Amino acid sequence: MKNFKVFNTENKISWCPGCGDYSILQALKEALFELDLQPNNTMIVSGIGQAAKTPQYVNANSFNSLHGRALPPALGIHMANPDLNIFVTSGDGDTYGEGGNHFIHNIRRNPNIVHLVYNNRIYGLTKGQSSPTTDLGMITSSQLDGHKTPPINPLTLALTLGAGFVARGYAHHRDHLKALIKAAYHYKGYAIIDIMQPCPSFNKKNTPEWYESNTYYLENHDEKDFNLAYNLATHVNEHIPLGILYRVEKNTFLERLDHIHTPLLKRQVQQKDLELLLDEFL
Amino acid sequence: MKYNILIGGAAGQGMNTITKLLSKALKRHGYYVFVNTVYMSRIRGGHNYFQIRFSDQPLHTHENSIDVLFALNQETLDLHQRRLKENGIIIADEDLKFDPKEFALPIKKISKAIGNKKAENMILLGGLIKLFNLDYDIFTDLVSKSIKKDLSSNKEALKQGYDSLKPKFLFIGKQRDDNMLINGNTAIGLGAIAAGLGVFSAYPMTPAASIMNYLTHQQKKMGIIVEQAEDEIAAIHIALGASSAGVRAMTASSGGGLSLMVEALGLTAITETPLVITDVMRPGPATGLPTKTGQGDLSFLLTASQDELPRMIIAPRDPEDAYYQTIRAFDLADKYQLPVIVLSDQYLADSQKTIPLLNTKVEINQYLSKDQAVELPYERYKITPSGVSPRLIPGLSEYPIIADNHEHDGFGKISEDPVNRTNMHLKRLQKLRSLEADLQEPHYFGDENPDIVLIGFGSTEGALIETIETYSGQKKIGALVFGDVYPLPTQKLIKYKDKILINVELNATGQFSRLIRMETGIHCTESILKFDGLQINAEDILEVLHEKF
Numbered sequence: 001m002k003n004f005k006v007f008n009t010e011n012k013i014s015w016c017p018g019c020g021d022y023s024i025l026q027a028l029k030e031a032l033f034e035l036d037l038q039p040n041n042t043m044i045v046s047g048i049g050q051a052a053k054t055p056q057y058v059n060a061n062s063f064n065s066l067h068g069r070a071l072p073p074a075l076g077i078h079m080a081n082p083d084l085n086i087f088v089t090s091g092d093g094d095t096y097g098e099g100g101n102h103f104i105h106n107i108r109r110n111p112n113i114v115h116l117v118y119n120n121r122i123y124g125l126t127k128g129q130s131s132p133t134t135d136l137g138m139i140t141s142s143q144l145d146g147h148k149t150p151p152i153n154p155l156t157l158a159l160t161l162g163a164g165f166v167a168r169g170y171a172h173h174r175d176h177l178k179a180l181i182k183a184a185y186h187y188k189g190y191a192i193i194d195i196m197q198p199c200p201s202f203n204k205k206n207t208p209e210w211y212e213s214n215t216y217y218l219e220n221h222d223e224k225d226f227n228l229a230y231n232l233a234t235h236v237n238e239h240i241p242l243g244i245l246y247r248v249e250k251n252t253f254l255e256r257l258d259h260i261h262t263p264l265l266k267r268q269v270q271q272k273d274l275e276l277l278l279d280e281f282l
Numbered sequence: 283m284k285y286n287i288l289i290g291g292a293a294g295q296g297m298n299t300i301t302k303l304l305s306k307a308l309k310r311h312g313y314y315v316f317v318n319t320v321y322m323s324r325i326r327g328g329h330n331y332f333q334i335r336f337s338d339q340p341l342h343t344h345e346n347s348i349d350v351l352f353a354l355n356q357e358t359l360d361l362h363q364r365r366l367k368e369n370g371i372i373i374a375d376e377d378l379k380f381d382p383k384e385f386a387l388p389i390k391k392i393s394k395a396i397g398n399k400k401a402e403n404m405i406l407l408g409g410l411i412k413l414f415n416l417d418y419d420i421f422t423d424l425v426s427k428s429i430k431k432d433l434s435s436n437k438e439a440l441k442q443g444y445d446s447l448k449p450k451f452l453f454i455g456k457q458r459d460d461n462m463l464i465n466g467n468t469a470i471g472l473g474a475i476a477a478g479l480g481v482f483s484a485y486p487m488t489p490a491a492s493i494m495n496y497l498t499h500q501q502k503k504m505g506i507i508v509e510q511a512e513d514e515i516a517a518i519h520i521a522l523g524a525s526s527a528g529v530r531a532m533t534a535s536s537g538g539g540l541s542l543m544v545e546a547l548g549l550t551a552i553t554e555t556p557l558v559i560t561d562v563m564r565p566g567p568a569t570g571l572p573t574k575t576g577q578g579d580l581s582f583l584l585t586a587s588q589d590e591l592p593r594m595i596i597a598p599r600d601p602e603d604a605y606y607q608t609i610r611a612f613d614l615a616d617k618y619q620l621p622v623i624v625l626s627d628q629y630l631a632d633s634q635k636t637i638p639l640l641n642t643k644v645e646i647n648q649y650l651s652k653d654q655a656v657e658l659p660y661e662r663y664k665i666t667p668s669g670v671s672p673r674l675i676p677g678l679s680e681y682p683i684i685a686d687n688h689e690h691d692g693f694g695k696i697s698e699d700p701v702n703r704t705n706m707h708l709k710r711l712q713k714l715r716s717l718e719a720d721l722q723e724p725h726y727f728g729d730e731n732p733d734i735v736l737i738g739f740g741s742t743e744g745a746l747i748e749t750i751e752t753y754s755g756q757k758k759i760g761a762l763v764f765g766d767v768y769p770l771p772t773q774k775l776i777k778y779k780d781k782i783l784i785n786v787e788l789n790a791t792g793q794f795s796r797l798i799r800m801e802t803g804i805h806c807t808e809s810i811l812k813f814d815g816l817q818i819n820a821e822d823i824l825e826v827l828h829e830k831f
Contacts, residue, residue: 011695039682045523048687056686056696061676063526064686065519066549072516076523076531077676079481079507084527084677105512259502264480264529265678267505274476274642277500281462 004033007042009059016124020171020197021050024118025057027174028087031181032060035085043084045074047099049091049125051118068098071106071115075253078111081265082254085185086112092119096132096152103154106190107161111253114184115192117154118171120199121206128202135237138205154194155233155245159226164189164250166229170215170242171197172208183244189252196240211240218243283338285451286345287410288362290331291354293324296403301332303428304407305463307420308336309636312459316341316744318817319632323488323572329357341635342600343744343819350413352406353378371450373409375402385413385447392442398432401439408443415449462639466630466741469601469640470534470560471496473608475504478646480529483509483520485539488572489628490562493534514539518546518559526555526685528648528675530612534560537579538569544586547621551591551710553685554663554671556615556622556648558608563627565815574815575628577740577788583623584768584797592618592669592713595768597625597740599725602637604630607765609644614720616648618670618713625767627788629817630741653679661692665705669712714769721771728760734831735778737806738786739764739794741817746786748820749827757782757831767794770801782831784808786823 007029015021032042042060046052048067055062061084065073070090078086095103095117106113121138123129128141133154137146158166165187169177177195184191196215198208218241222228229246254260287304289297305317313336322328333344347367353359353374363380366372372380375389389405404425411421422437429436464472471493474482484494494508501508507524511517514535521531535543540561550557561583565576583595596611598604604626611622651672657664660681664671671692676683684694689706691697725743728735728750734757738746746761753759762774775798783806785795790813795806810826812818 040680041677042682043676055684059682061682062684062686062694063523063553064688065523066545066687069515069519069546069549072511072519073523073526075509076481076483076520076525077527078523079509079520080524080527080529080531081677101512102516105516257507259505260507261505264505264507264524265527265675267480267529269475269478269504269646271643273504274644277472277475277503278462278640278642281464281468 004029007032007039007059009057011056013057014053015050016201018200019050020120020199021054021118023171023174024116024177024195024197025054027177028054028089028116028181029058031178031185034178035182035185037085041083041085043077043086044089045077045086046070046089047094049094051089051091052094054089068094068102070094071099071102074113075106075109075111078113078253079264082112082263086114088113088115090117092117092121092131092133093123096154100132104161107158107163109253110164110189110250112188113190114181115190116181117192117194118197119154119194120197120203122199122203124199124202135205141202153234153236156230158192159230159233159246162250163192163246164248165191165244166233166246167191167193167244168240168242169193169195170211171195172211173242176217176242180244187247189250214238215240215242218245223247285336285349286347287334287350287352288331288348289334289352289354290329290358290362292327292357293321293330294327295354296400297330297332297354299428300403300407301334303421303424304410305334305634307416307424308334309461309463310420310459311417313337314339314341314461314636315463315634316344316636317634318344318629320816321573329361331358331362342747344633344817346819346821350410352410353380354402354406371413373406373413385409387443387446392439392446396435396438396442398435398439401432401436404436404439405443408440409447412444412447412449414451418444460639461636463634463636464601465632465634466598466601466604466626467492467562467632468496469604470598470608470624470626471500472640473605474532474558474612475500475506476605476642476644477609477612478530479506479532481507481509481521481524481531482533483511483517483531484534485511485514485517487514487536487539489564489631490534490536490539490560492631493560493562514542515546518543522546522550522555522557525557526553526676528650528678530648532558532560534562536562536564537566537582540579540583540586547593548587548589548591549687550621551587551593552687552689554619554710555685556619558611558615558622558624560624560626562631563625565813571815573628575788575817576813576815577627578793578813579625580767580789580793581796583625590707590711592620592710593768594618594620594622594717594766595625596622597765597767598630599740599743599763599765600630600637601633601635602640603765605640613647614717617720618717619673620713625740627741649673650675653681659693662694663690663706663709664692665709668716669709670716717769721769722766723771723774724762724764726760726762726774729758731758732760732778732781733757734759734782734784736761736784736786736823737794737798739767742786742788745817745819745823749823752820753824753827755828755831764794767797770797772802775802775804779804782807784810786810786818788818789813
């Protein structure tokens with residue numbers, strides 16, 4: 001098969017009609033194909049949520065972890081076998097809520113992983129409760145008077161923690177998103193794409209129309225300007241920039257481990273090294 | 283001959299250094315050595331002590347009564363003087379209050395004279411070398427190799443301490459020394475390396491942290507990754523990820539960390555990923571007693587996680603066992619694709635024991651399949667009579683490998699079909715049955731036809747062995763000590779079911795006797811339970827036995 005369909009599975013998709021996830025899934029599969037990746041050298045890791053169902057719909061290696069726990073096993077897999085091309089697919093609740101601590105510390109580590117966060121600003125799987133990115137005042141099934149806690153801004157957070165590749169996509173602009181995924185793949189280190197998406201079932205505010213009138217493509221942008229990137233990242237409700245906000249080179253997790261010369265998966269224990277370990281106990 | 287030395291003082295007074303030097307030197311003299319550590323959750327101050335026992339006969343545990351009390355401060359004297367044997371000796375600075383003062387040392391004067399206040403510990407050590415008429419050269423060699431700062435004043439302190447006392451005990455001559463001296467946590471770390479560990483991820487928690495410390499020191503030499511995770515949840519998931527990708531991985535913590543890791547036990551089981559998890563127990567609940575010992579996590583770990591899942595729990599009995607059982611834990615985790623918990627405790631973690639040289643020639647088998655060997659289409663979770671499915675590794679196979687934590691079919695595809703669910707659940711639990719073939723029966727010590735059988739698991743083995751060796755009551759006595767605790771091996775146990783069974787455990791509710799009752803219907807007649815944070819020993823057990831039998 002000489003197209004993205006090599007990444008198709010026969011599994012019946014259980015997302016709602018009109019969900020932005022379909023578009024993200026298609027962009028991901030096309031990107032994988034155009035990057036010349038194979039199902040057996042690609043690894044999709046997710047937690048729990050609607051976005052986290054993605055591995056079931058991509059013909060590739062996958063590790064579907066617990067809620068919030070996509071990044072830690074992804075890191076473990078990367079340590080074991082850096083030849084696997086790892087894509088983490090998780091939602092706003094999975095990444096910024098339950099998995100918040102892992103999100104923070106993986107930015108510090110900077111493993112060579114692409115992270116797609118499907119950010120619909122609402123909980124879909126559990127039917128409409130607020131997420132960490134739900135807007136202040138929005139009425140949800142768990143905040144009947146409107147949400148009283150201000151949202152987290154994932155990309156300003158990522159920037160201040162030192163993330164080297166920070167991008168924002170929009171689910172329904174598939175070709176643009178695909179280009180972001182490919183750029184993220186080519187980035188050496190942890191690359192986050194916060195993908196804004198409508199949730200036709202539960203988010204009645206951030207609709208496709210709302211996104212169309214509140215987003216624009218970044219053009220002639222200096223990707224190395226941190227202050228500019230930070231400023232752009234603060235725009236999540238109006239004049240929302242889509243594109244790569246920030247891209248600079250940083251040492252990756254494995255580059256810093258200068259004693260690891262061969263992937264652990266190929267490592268052989270030397271008998272004489274083991275015997276030497278006993279010396280200190282004699 | 284058998285001597286028990288207690289070295290006590292405040293944290294930061296250099297007890298750790300002289301304990302290391304003395305225990306190693308005694309081992310090099312050819313003696314059997316057993317060192318246990320009792321410390322407070324402090325970096326400076328508090329009261330800490332080490333007990334060093336040595337003998338020309340094998341030693342298995344610590345002793346309460348003291349031959350030589352080696353005090354670096356008044357508090358040590360006040361707390362431990364009452365434990366001194368009839369002819370016991372106290373070595374301490376002449377200005378402290380103690381009696382008799384036959385072996386008082388002018389420690390403060392000497393340290394002042396040589397201008398190194400931190401060398402007080404060396405003065406005491408010097409005195410002790412003379413007292414036991416030990417080989418001075420062995421000590422100077424060890425001191426030269428291990429002291430980096432102010433070596434000459436430390437050596438001078440050692441010399442002056444040595445010259446200040448007279449010999450009291452007869453040095454019996456150097457014997458052949460082919461043993462090693464190692465504690466439980468280091469043995470677990472070493473065992474993991476010997477088993478081919480690639481990734482160790484953990485969050486520091488006493489008393490498990492020294493496993494990470496040891497592995498950190500070896501990571502460059504051995505080409506492994508030791509990752510300090512942001513929390514225990516990440517720690518276990520990182521290890522799980524590495525293991526799912528085909529590299530042997532381990533995490534370690536104490537009960538509090540294990541509490542956070544529970545969700546991943548289920549994930550490990552349903553994704554059928556091998557994983558070794560070490561729990562170094564300390565008393566709880568919650569923070570409890572961070573630096574003390576106990577066996578209170580057993581019931582928790584037997585059922586930790588929602589619903590039912592296959593798991594194995596192995597409780598190592600001494601540092602030698604800790605090494606070999608850690609290797610075996612990796613082997614069985616791979617063989618049956620399930621979580622194996624190594625259940626240790628603070629006492630075993632921090633106690634050093636002389637053991638025979640460990641065998642580092644380990645045959646490593648990850649029980650992996652090959653593309654050519656699997657039936658097609660490949661089912662990662664294929665239902666088999668043993669419950670174990672052929673395992674391929676992502677990236678090493680031409681087929682994509684799927685791991686999903688929802689209930690799934692043989693291919694890893696999510697399935698809510700009731701028939702599939704029933705079969706998959708039974709398939710995973712079937713591994714417990716299959717595992718029975720690999721279970722190790724408990725060790726038995728004592729009379730071939732006993733009236734009383736003491737029952738314990740894990741680190742109480744030493745206390746139970748010495749109890750059997752020294753019991754002087756009317757009954758015939760034996761002890762069964764379990765290493766594999768779950769699944770519970772029952773063949774030996776059943777043989778003794780009509781005897782007086784006494785469970786000896788470091789928890790208040792007799793968790794192990796409850797497990798035995800649950801699995802076999804056998805009731806223990808009596809129990810000896812201790813849960814004050816300190817390890818039980820033969821003297822404690824004998825006191826109860828001699829009173830009752």
